[in-house]
Amino acid sequence: MSIGGLVSYHWNVNVFGKVALRGRRWRAELRGNRSRRSSDLAPPLRITPRTKELIFSHYLQGRYANLRRKVAWVTSGAPVEFLRALDFFVLYPENHAAVCGTTRVAEEICGEAEKAGYSRDICSYARTDIGSVLSGRTPAGRLPRPDLLVACTNICQTVLFWYQVLADRLKVPLILIDTPFIYSEAQEHAIEYVRRQLEESVPVAEQVAKQSLDERRLRDVTRHSRDAVELWMQILDRAVHRPAPISAFDQFIHMAPVVEMRGEAYTVDFYSRMLKEVDDRVAGGVGAVRNEKKRLLWDNLPIWYRLRYLAELLGRRGVALIASTYTNAWGELAPMIDPERPFESAARTYLHPILNRGTGHKLATMKRLAERYGIDGVILHSDRSCKPYSIGQVDQCARLARECGLPSLLLEADHSDPRAFSEEQAANRLGAYLELLGV
Amino acid sequence: MSTPNDAVSIPRRAEVIREFKGRGGRVAAVLPIHYPRALFRAFDILPVEVWGPPKIDASSAATHLQPYICSIARNALAFVLGGGLDVADLIIVPHTCDSLQGLASVLIDFITPARPVYPIYLPRGNRPSDLTFLASELRSLSNRLEQLTAYTPSETRLMECIEQEEAADRWLADLHQRRTELPLSQYDLYRVLRSREFLPADRLCALAETIIARAGGYPRRDDIPVLMSGIVPEPMEMLRSLEKMGGRVASDDFACCGRRLYPAGRSSEPFVRMAESIIQGPPDPMRGCSIQDRLAHLARLAGTSGARGVVFYTIKFCEPELFQLPALRTGLQEIGVRTLNLEVDLSDPLSQSALTRLEAFLEMIG
Ligand code: SF4
Ligand code: SF4
Numbered sequence: 001m002s003i004g005g006l007v008s009y010h011w012n013v014n015v016f017g018k019v020a021l022r023g024r025r026w027r028a029e030l031r032g033n034r035s036r037r038s039s040d041l042a043p044p045l046r047i048t049p050r051t052k053e054l055i056f057s058h059y060l061q062g063r064y065a066n067l068r069r070k071v072a073w074v075t076s077g078a079p080v081e082f083l084r085a086l087d088f089f090v091l092y093p094e095n096h097a098a099v100c101g102t103t104r105v106a107e108e109i110c111g112e113a114e115k116a117g118y119s120r121d122i123c124s125y126a127r128t129d130i131g132s133v134l135s136g137r138t139p140a141g142r143l144p145r146p147d148l149l150v151a152c153t154n155i156c157q158t159v160l161f162w163y164q165v166l167a168d169r170l171k172v173p174l175i176l177i178d179t180p181f182i183y184s185e186a187q188e189h190a191i192e193y194v195r196r197q198l199e200e201s202v203p204v205a206e207q208v209a210k211q212s213l214d215e216r217r218l219r220d221v222t223r224h225s226r227d228a229v230e231l232w233m234q235i236l237d238r239a240v241h242r243p244a245p246i247s248a249f250d251q252f253i254h255m256a257p258v259v260e261m262r263g264e265a266y267t268v269d270f271y272s273r274m275l276k277e278v279d280d281r282v283a284g285g286v287g288a289v290r291n292e293k294k295r296l297l298w299d300n301l302p303i304w305y306r307l308r309y310l311a312e313l314l315g316r317r318g319v320a321l322i323a324s325t326y327t328n329a330w331g332e333l334a335p336m337i338d339p340e341r342p343f344e345s346a347a348r349t350y351l352h353p354i355l356n357r358g359t360g361h362k363l364a365t366m367k368r369l370a371e372r373y374g375i376d377g378v379i380l381h382s383d384r385s386c387k388p389y390s391i392g393q394v395d396q397c398a399r400l401a402r403e404c405g406l407p408s409l410l411l412e413a414d415h416s417d418p419r420a421f422s423e424e425q426a427a428n429r430l431g432a433y434l435e436l437l438g439v
Numbered sequence: 440m441s442t443p444n445d446a447v448s449i450p451r452r453a454e455v456i457r458e459f460k461g462r463g464g465r466v467a468a469v470l471p472i473h474y475p476r477a478l479f480r481a482f483d484i485l486p487v488e489v490w491g492p493p494k495i496d497a498s499s500a501a502t503h504l505q506p507y508i509c510s511i512a513r514n515a516l517a518f519v520l521g522g523g524l525d526v527a528d529l530i531i532v533p534h535t536c537d538s539l540q541g542l543a544s545v546l547i548d549f550i551t552p553a554r555p556v557y558p559i560y561l562p563r564g565n566r567p568s569d570l571t572f573l574a575s576e577l578r579s580l581s582n583r584l585e586q587l588t589a590y591t592p593s594e595t596r597l598m599e600c601i602e603q604e605e606a607a608d609r610w611l612a613d614l615h616q617r618r619t620e621l622p623l624s625q626y627d628l629y630r631v632l633r634s635r636e637f638l639p640a641d642r643l644c645a646l647a648e649t650i651i652a653r654a655g656g657y658p659r660r661d662d663i664p665v666l667m668s669g670i671v672p673e674p675m676e677m678l679r680s681l682e683k684m685g686g687r688v689a690s691d692d693f694a695c696c697g698r699r700l701y702p703a704g705r706s707s708e709p710f711v712r713m714a715e716s717i718i719q720g721p722p723d724p725m726r727g728c729s730i731q732d733r734l735a736h737l738a739r740l741a742g743t744s745g746a747r748g749v750v751f752y753t754i755k756f757c758e759p760e761l762f763q764l765p766a767l768r769t770g771l772q773e774i775g776v777r778t779l780n781l782e783v784d785l786s787d788p789l790s791q792s793a794l795t796r797l798e799a800f801l802e803m804i805g
Contacts, residue, residue: 157563161758168729178727181558190560359544382505387537391537391545394503394504
């Protein structure tokens, strides 16, 4: 890291970038809620400019990160706390791919991977990331080159294959945290296995970081993680109110910090503010959908490139999508995080995400959420790209209807690749479904 | 030129099962890929593998699985639903990939077949922690088998079974290595190699011994040697077509064959020994091998077998294979080995266009 590099980083990120992003947020806050959002929906949350500031700032830091810090690319479910404690800049290629999906450049970037021989049958997040690595294309300007890769199989096996491609192309070390899938209950030898891998990862990461892990710092980071995750869960839980103050669409947008900035004090601060705003909405009786008639649950990843379309289509009919298994997954493990026992608790926590558990557990989670939030129906996004999340949905869909009387719809799409989404077909299926719901 | 084709007598899978059950044994239907054969044999359970099966009407699987799930998983499910596995006393689903993970979960949680379904988790590395975990996972499976059978095999019995399976693995490796000397067509060669999927170890050893005794004395083949890589050579008629076109499988990296040429474990502790054997098997993406290890392995196989090209025989929607494919093809091409990718679906016959591409490839490398 040269002095010139440090100066450049400081100027671009801490001075110019910070001022520019803050100015942009202030302007947005002053402008207030004059968004193009439909009159059927509440205006975007006031916190939105701050969310954008956080995300832009994160990618801005990323842009210059190689000048100042070591960079780790990690999978979304990976134990990140020890990396933050070692001062890595942490980038989540899945989040970046979601940004590409939302900004509708994923298809083109996937095309770069497909040109290089990567099949359209593999996950579109992976194709987006590989396409971005091959072509350098990104809506974020530039992504930092990783010094370390960390793949945790607690969301899928796909991430391991994907990160092996990255390790092979970028010639960087890959840490694997393998998390045995839980069909019913986690076995002790599986927990011990994950704990041991976590401990074995530390010297590898320390060597890359060129510094030793400070246990006190690790406990602090773990505490920040837990606090952010707990706040996130409280925010989601406010959807028990009628009308629900925030929608699953809002959750999809505002979940980025809990995923990619977990472990930072400013993330805790951000969610404290967000919770306060959501509570203001509850107190004022403001619903995410102005005329809430029905409440739905969403299963699986969002369809990033059609968030607004779906929000408006449902909102017009007074339908509020108020909870999702996906956003819930980022909060439900909070009670397992123990800052005083960072490795032991991480082994348990990172073994238990919904995607690392059986199809019956996911059905039970959906039933629990349906009960808690007074849900009237469920939309299960059958995501062509995400086989581990999608397998089981055919049965889950039928059982939600049969065992809970919840009208349920299996909606075919892909979270990032719009070529797997037919707007006409989706509109027809949703139209018929909403009729069934009586709206 | 085709090889002498003395039809080889391989017992039929159904007969083997009937005989085994007839004398009081149990049968485990096992899905791909890696599992501890010896452990089952110690409980007097015969593992019989289910790779698909091919060419069945898999439409019933749509009641549980989406169409973008691979045909190995879909066909296996249709087979279960159609009663094809009713003969089995238990179903074993190794955690091979996201699709089999999901299939096992759907079976356990929703379909609940009359026989128990036991998953096995396979670690994705070959670090000491992976070995320790796998040995514990096998112990845990052993406990379940004890509950099922109300029988506890002694350590001596377990070691006997391990040694028997290691002997069968050695015979199998011999068959692979001496394939050009064997008086078998490509189709029959693979029937023999794949009989490991259901034959007890002693019968496999006897069969291999008979065939190897007839090895040699056949004219050196001048057909075009290729290395085949993929999950399973199904539909098997592909091998007949390959031979007709003047091609021959000089060596393979099929998940059902070459990727399971396990070396013997070394430990005197039976569970560790079984785990060692699986973990030290040839590179396989489903066990987490790196792209470079796999590439080096394929290059070595191509070199030692004299293969002039590599045919990747990929099952549609099989992510573990699809991810490594571009780097493997590029890497092989860089060392002068040409490659072809054929994508298949187990439910369909091999398409004319796939056959034409195969023929064109053979012409190109021939
Ligand atoms: S397969 Fe699913 S869980 Fe895995 S990376 Fe893709 S979207 Fe994420
Ligand atoms: S073909 Fe591939 S995706 Fe299908 S079960 Fe086998 S390894 Fe899994």
